[in-house]
Amino acid sequence: MTIATKIESKGKPGYPTHPKAQPPAVRGDPITGDRYYSKEFAEREWKYMWKRVWHVGGRTAQLEEPGDFIVHNFMHESVIMIKQTDGSIRAFYNVCLHRGNRLVAVESGSITKALSCAYHGWKWGLDGGLQDVQDPDDFPQGNPCGKLKLKELPCGTWGGFVWYSFDPNAKPLLEYLEPIPDLLASRDLDNWVRVIWRTLTVNTNWKFASDNFNESYHLPTVHPQMQAIIDEDYKNTIFEMYPSGHNRMIERGQPSMRSKFPNEVEPAWADMLREWDLNPDDFQGRARDGRLALQEAKRRLGPSRGYTYFETMYDDELTDHLHHTLFPNVTITGTSDGLHFFRTEPHPDDPNKCTFDYWYMVPRIEGRTEVPTIYGMRPYEEAEHETNSFTNHLAELGIGDFLSQDLSVAEQQQQGLRSEAYQDAYLTGQETRVRRFHEVLNDYLEGRR
Numbered sequence: 001m002t003i004a005t006k007i008e009s010k011g012k013p014g015y016p017t018h019p020k021a022q023p024p025a026v027r028g029d030p031i032t033g034d035r036y037y038s039k040e041f042a043e044r045e046w047k048y049m050w051k052r053v054w055h056v057g058g059r060t061a062q063l064e065e066p067g068d069f070i071v072h073n074f075m076h077e078s079v080i081m082i083k084q085t086d087g088s089i090r091a092f093y094n095v096c097l098h099r100g101n102r103l104v105a106v107e108s109g110s111i112t113k114a115l116s117c118a119y120h121g122w123k124w125g126l127d128g129g130l131q132d133v134q135d136p137d138d139f140p141q142g143n144p145c146g147k148l149k150l151k152e153l154p155c156g157t158w159g160g161f162v163w164y165s166f167d168p169n170a171k172p173l174l175e176y177l178e179p180i181p182d183l184l185a186s187r188d189l190d191n192w193v194r195v196i197w198r199t200l201t202v203n204t205n206w207k208f209a210s211d212n213f214n215e216s217y218h219l220p221t222v223h224p225q226m227q228a229i230i231d232e233d234y235k236n237t238i239f240e241m242y243p244s245g246h247n248r249m250i251e252r253g254q255p256s257m258r259s260k261f262p263n264e265v266e267p268a269w270a271d272m273l274r275e276w277d278l279n280p281d282d283f284q285g286r287a288r289d290g291r292l293a294l295q296e297a298k299r300r301l302g303p304s305r306g307y308t309y310f311e312t313m314y315d316d317e318l319t320d321h322l323h324h325t326l327f328p329n330v331t332i333t334g335t336s337d338g339l340h341f342f343r344t345e346p347h348p349d350d351p352n353k354c355t356f357d358y359w360y361m362v363p364r365i366e367g368r369t370e371v372p373t374i375y376g377m378r379p380y381e382e383a384e385h386e387t388n389s390f391t392n393h394l395a396e397l398g399i400g401d402f403l404s405q406d407l408s409v410a411e412q413q414q415q416g417l418r419s420e421a422y423q424d425a426y427l428t429g430q431e432t433r434v435r436r437f438h439e440v441l442n443d444y445l446e447g448r449r
Contacts, residue, residue, distance in 0.1 A: 015250065015314055015322075016186065018179030021240040024247075024432035029439045030424040033417040036205040042351040046075055049444035051166040053328060054176050056343065057081050057155075058108075058162050059194055061382050063089060067111045067126060070162065071104050075348045080104055081155060081162050082111075082126050091155035091164040092128050096120075097148055107385065124150055159189035160361075178244050180324055184334065186313045188363065192339065196360035196373050197383040202390045202407055204414040206329060206344040206354040207437075212406055213323060213331040213342065214247060214433040220258050222405050227259035228266040230321060231288075234430035245327035245440040245449075247433050253319035253335075254291040263287050276301060291319050298336065306366040310336070325433070327440055338362035338371070352414060356390070358403060374401060 035041055058070040063083040071094055072079050078094035080103065096103050101119040114123035114131050123132040128150035136143040154165045156173035158181055163173050174181060212218065219232040226232070231252040238250040255262050255269055265273070265287045270280035273290050276297035283290045298318045302310035310318060313336070322334040333340040339361045347353035362371050362380070370377045390407050416422060427435060443449040 015316060016182050017240065017248075018182060018242055020179075020243055021248075022242075024239060024241050024436050026432055026435045027439055029435065029442055031435060031438050032424060033419070033422045035438070036207060036414060036417045037351055039351060042346060044445050045346070045441070048447070049328065049441060050075065050346075052170070052444060052449075053167075054156075054163045054165045054170065054173055055079075056161050056330060057091065057164050059382070060089070060157055060160050060162055060190065061194065062108055063162070065110065067113075068109075069104065069111065070108045071106065072164070074345060077166070078102055078104075079153060079164055080115075081164065084126055089155055089157060089162055090126075090128065091153040091162075092150040093153065095151075096122055096124070097130075097150065098122050098133075128152055159184065160192060161189075176244070177246070177326070179242055180246055180326060180332075183248060183322075183324060184332070186317060187334065187339070188309065188312070189339065189361070192361040192363050193380055193382060194359050194361045195371055195378040195380065195383050196358060196375060198358050198375075198386045198388065200356045200358070200388055200390045200407070202344075202354055202356050202410060203352060204354060204407075204410040205351055205417075206346045207441075208354075208410040208413060209331065209342055209344040209356065209406075210325065210327075210329060210437050211434050212410070213333075214249075214325050214437055215431040216249060216251060216323075217428055217431050218409070220256075222409055223402055225268075226402070227256040228268040229253060229255065229272060231256045233257055234428075237430070239430065239433065241433055241436060245437075247325045247436070249323040249325075249433075250316075251321045251323070252291060252316075253294070253321060254288045265290070294319050306368060308366070309363045325437070327437065356407065374403070 055072065055074060057072040057079060058081065062068065062070050063081070066083050066085045069080055069082045072081070079091055080094040081089055081091045083089055094103050095101070096117040096119065098117065098120055101117055103115045103117055103124065111126070114125050116123050121134050122130065125131045130145050130148040133145060136145060154168065154170045156163050158173060158177060170176070216232045216234070216237060219226060219230070231254045233256055236252055240248045255266065259266065263285050265280040265283050269287060269290060272294065273280045273283065276294055278290065278293055278297055283293070295315045295318045298307070298310055299315065317334065318336045324332045324334070326332065329344050331342040341357070341359035341361065343357040344354045360373050364380055368380060370379055390411070425434065440449070
């Protein structure tokens with residue numbers, strides 16, 4: 001396994017990394033099947049882990065004016081995040097303190113002066129304070145206005161994401177995320193546009209994605225089409241993990257030696273070369289040399305084509321795939337074109353089900369009105385929320401789509417994990433971060449974090 005904190009680069013050398021990046025050392029905690037289907041285990045996750053971590057509630061672009069709000073439902077809780085008159089964002093439990101009615105039933109919107117409960121008309125200000133009630137003189141304990149406030153949660157922003165935590169004593173957001181903000185500092189994520197926003201319901205436990213995105217061992221089998229453009233060989237891959245529980249994996253953007261003709265230019269690689277005025281014929285017999293040539297071409301031609309953001313990126317970021325897994329349930333994959341955001345969240349009652357979110361965020365390019373995505377061309381504007389089941393998604397895109405490939409395996413694996421034949425994962429060295437993820441989870445469940 002290759003462990004490193006720096007890659008040599010021609011123009012802007014090295015990747016930003018954290019000085020505490022360390023080889024994946026693990027204790028050997030078993031990864032048993034019941035972790036994926038036991039209701040008791042899921043309840044422990046909620047009590048000891050989910051209530052202590054930071055959650056992504058949405059994008060700051062959804063909160064432009066004071067009174068704009070977004071709602072994020074998680075397990076049996078609902079959280080409303082509201083932009084304040086001073087420009088800050090505050091998060092509250094989405095529940096009226098009178099009789100427990102949920103205040104807001106939609107996922108986003110805007111309010112002028114107050115949130116009004118649909119049950120008895122109690123009105124709550126943007127700052128969570130109770131402003132008005134019906135029959136204020138009929139309360140034996142006195143008028144509650146000015147006394148009661150919605151229960152507030154810690155709230156913060158980074159990377160254009162709005163975050164909240166159920167833990168009133170949560171560590172500061174940037175401390176929790178360390179070192180992810182440093183690793184993605186060359187991208188102006190606050191101003192990138194979410195052009196895809198899709199949620200799928202999947203018949204599998206939420207942890208499948210954390211397992212899946214913490215290794216690339218599955219790529220040759222599950223995603224063979226990627227071998228023409230991604231070097232998934234563990235000997236050429238950088239694996240990093242951090243004390244926070246977050247990880248990073250860097251794969252070079254070049255044909256894999258596992259492909260049928262690793263030294264020849266296959267169609268997908270040829271298209272990438274032509275896009276940057278490189279002649280594929282010049283790389284026949286040495287296809288992997290196209291990686292450095294692409295870096296030079298993007299560096300030279302990017303600004304004139306409107307890709308001014310290339311100027312802040314490292315050379316290797318112009319070609320390679322940087323996978324950041326944020327404990328417990330978010331993966332952010334950076335390419336030169338955009339950012340893929342993946343998130344799984346547990347079903348409130350059934351550990352055999354989850355939701356899978358896929359967002360695609362891109363920088364604006366001068367003169368461009370559309371951007372290519374796995375769902376075809378999309379406009380450069382904040383996307384509408386699309387929801388679907390995985391089954392329908394499969395029918396829509398087909399099994400060749402990389403999301404469908406991953407989710408198909410996940411549902412099969414969920415069934416197999418219930419077998420008495422499965423006792424623990426038998427892992428390769430390159431899958432070490434999978435076991436580390438489960439050990440960090442165990443640390444939360446056992447009170448060590």
